[in-house]
Amino acid sequence: MTHCKMNTYTTTPLSASDQIIASLELNGRVLARLSRTDFTSVNDVIGQLRALAGRFIGLARLTIRNCSQGWSRTINLACRPAA
Secondary structure, three states: OEEEEEOOOOOOOOOOOOOEEEEEEEOOEEEEEEEEOOOOOHHHHHHHHHHHHOOOOEEEEEEEEEOOOOEEEEEEEEEEEOO
16 A cells, blocks of 8 residues: 655646546656546546556656646655555
8 A cells, every 4th residue: 555645736626527638657657647527626637547557656747737728737746655
């Protein structure tokens, strides 16, 4: 089991109709990528990417792009083994 902590957090609202493109990278390798609608929060996007990526340890870069609203965010996600 791993414990993850975000170094930067965003509370930017999403609409369920927004087109979201997101990826999770570790050391330049893409662990997970998705492109879809129906997310209502950034936490939903993060949760889905973490589920797709599986277990990993290290500092990952999470990139979220909202094509409908025209913004993107990069969030650092530090994961370590749970104590």
